[in-house]
Amino acid sequence: MDVTSAHREPDAAGPEPFAQRVSGQGSALTRAGRRALALFQDPVGAMRDRIESMAFDYPVPVVVTADIAMMVAGISAAALRVQHFSTGVPFLAVVVLFACYPLLFVFNSPPKPAIFAVSALTAQALFLLQPVSPDCSPLVLAVMVAMIAAIGPRHISLLWMAAAMAELLLFFMLGHLDGMMLLYLVGIVLGWTIGQILWFQRQALYQEREYQTMRATQAADNERRRIAREVHDVIAHSLSVTLLHLTAARHALETDRDVDEAIDALGDAERLGRQAMADIRHTVGLLDQRPSTLTPEPGLADIEDLVADFVGAGMPVTYSLTGETGSISASTGLALYRISQESLSNIAKHAPGSYASLDIAVTESEATVDVRNPLPTAPARAGRGMGIGGMRQRTSALGGTLAAGRSNGNWQVLARIPLGNAESCRGIDEKISSVREALTSLTRRYQEGM
Numbered sequence: 001m002d003v004t005s006a007h008r009e010p011d012a013a014g015p016e017p018f019a020q021r022v023s024g025q026g027s028a029l030t031r032a033g034r035r036a037l038a039l040f041q042d043p044v045g046a047m048r049d050r051i052e053s054m055a056f057d058y059p060v061p062v063v064v065t066a067d068i069a070m071m072v073a074g075i076s077a078a079a080l081r082v083q084h085f086s087t088g089v090p091f092l093a094v095v096v097l098f099a100c101y102p103l104l105f106v107f108n109s110p111p112k113p114a115i116f117a118v119s120a121l122t123a124q125a126l127f128l129l130q131p132v133s134p135d136c137s138p139l140v141l142a143v144m145v146a147m148i149a150a151i152g153p154r155h156i157s158l159l160w161m162a163a164a165m166a167e168l169l170l171f172f173m174l175g176h177l178d179g180m181m182l183l184y185l186v187g188i189v190l191g192w193t194i195g196q197i198l199w200f201q202r203q204a205l206y207q208e209r210e211y212q213t214m215r216a217t218q219a220a221d222n223e224r225r226r227i228a229r230e231v232h233d234v235i236a237h238s239l240s241v242t243l244l245h246l247t248a249a250r251h252a253l254e255t256d257r258d259v260d261e262a263i264d265a266l267g268d269a270e271r272l273g274r275q276a277m278a279d280i281r282h283t284v285g286l287l288d289q290r291p292s293t294l295t296p297e298p299g300l301a302d303i304e305d306l307v308a309d310f311v312g313a314g315m316p317v318t319y320s321l322t323g324e325t326g327s328i329s330a331s332t333g334l335a336l337y338r339i340s341q342e343s344l345s346n347i348a349k350h351a352p353g354s355y356a357s358l359d360i361a362v363t364e365s366e367a368t369v370d371v372r373n374p375l376p377t378a379p380a381r382a383g384r385g386m387g388i389g390g391m392r393q394r395t396s397a398l399g400g401t402l403a404a405g406r407s408n409g410n411w412q413v414l415a416r417i418p419l420g421n422a423e424s425c426r427g428i429d430e431k432i433s434s435v436r437e438a439l440t441s442l443t444r445r446y447q448e449g450m
Contacts, residue, residue, distance in 0.1 A: 056111075056150075056202070057205060057206075058198070066147050070097070070120075070143045070144070073137075073143055074098065075094065077127050077137035078094050080132050080137075081130050081132055090127070090130070092126055097119055097123035097140065113156050117148060117160045120140050121141070121163065124137060124140050124164075131177065138168060138188070139187065141164040142188050144160070144191075145160060145161045145164055145191040145192045145195065148195065149161075149191075149194075149198075150196075150199050161188060161192045164188050168188075229394065247352075248313065248314045299328075299337055300328050300332075300337065303337055304319065306340060307340075307358060310344050315344070315347070315348055316355035317344065317358060318357045319357075319358045319359075332417055335395065336367060336415075338390075339371075339395070339402070339415050340358055340369060342387050342391055344356060344358070344371065345387075346387055354373050354376060355373065355374070356371065356373040357371070357372045357373070358371050359371075362419075366400075366417060368416050369413075369414075370412065370414050371412070371414075372410045372411065372413075373410060373411055374409065374410055375409060375410060388413075391413070391415065395416075395417060398417050399417070399418050402414070402416075
């Protein structure tokens with residue numbers, strides 16, 4: 001049984017579930033007869049369905065193991081009283097001890113702690129009416145207390161533990177128990193402790209479910225924000241360069257009627273538009289649950305082509321790259337590309353006709369991208385988009401900083417992304433995430449196999 005679910009999906013080709021086989025109209029006695037018939041026809045399947053319907057969130061083997069422990073304790077206690085078989089009391093005690101199981105599986109009684117407690121306490125009293133030495137019958141109470149502590153509230157389990165200890169003390173004072181009384185009481189306390197361990201494990205399972213829901217919601221929100229930034233960057237860059245090409249084409253037709261130059265500019269605009277559509281399809285495809293085409297994300301090596309697009313569209317850009325680029329990870333390379341892309345797109349939109357400089361420097365400790373352009377003479381229209389905010393989010397996600405503003409008559413965007421420790425920490429996080437996913441998958445397969 002999957003410990004994260006209280007219900008098991010029946011196999012399509014397997015037997016009909018126990019609950020469906022016994023459902024229908026009729027009196028309580030008729031329904032009990034149907035359940036008894038289902039147990040006779042398919043005891044394993046019927047017991048599994050009934051145990052899972054109790055909704056204790058314990059795997060079926062755990063519940064079955066506890067029941068087997070109770071049976072072993074009861075049968076062993078009866079076997080030690082072989083000299084009293086003629087009275088029939090040991091057999092009566094075993095019948096009373098196991099009477100709770102027909103109530104649960106045939107008469108569909110709710111699995112309340114009182115059912116287990118009354119049957120165990122009554123059976124223990126019958127056993128102690130015919131004392132033997134040594135005696136293992138107190139193990140019945142120890143198993144009973146463990147089962148109640150595993151399924152019931154703490155105050156209920158403490159109440160029945162006290163009742164079990166009081167019963168042993170009563171028979172001890174009547175002289176029906178040997179000198180191992182202290183050992184019997186310790187066994188009951190240990191049984192309650194084991195049940196509490198299982199109870200805490202179940203509470204931890206519920207808490208983990210809540211954490212998983214919170215983590216899934218947070219991950220979905222982060223992914224939506226990331227995709228929104230990707231779509232914004234793609235559209236902003238493509239439209240900016242496309243508009244530059246269209247402006248060049250219009251200028252060529254208005255001034256010197258140079259049709260060939262206009263056609264080239266329109267062809268470049270068309271090419272960029274198609275590329276933008278492909279990028280948008282790839283990015284939006286991340287929202288689909290089905291695996292999409294594994295198109296690599298742009299990185300540091302693609303910035304040169306990015307600059308070439310702007311230069312080809314008529315925007316003067318000087319580009320320099322210094323340092324050893326082999327230490328740049330894919331995530332850092334993508335951030336450098338998107339920051340450069342967004343900065344150049346903003347220049348084309350807010351300062352048309354001006355030139356820009358793009359300088360990227362890589363050292364052992366950090367990667368720096370510096371984009372500058374002269375401030376336009378006319379006041380730029382205040383933007384309300386995601387440009388600078390998106391760049392700042394990208395940088396901070398990698399542990400870096402980004403500043404954008406006026407600097408010596410220029411508009412400057414300066415981003416610093418740390419390398420080295422940040423990269424190694426991120427690698428450790430990725431390894432931990434991989435191990436966590438592997439353990440989750442292994443646990444799920446193990447639970448499904450149950």
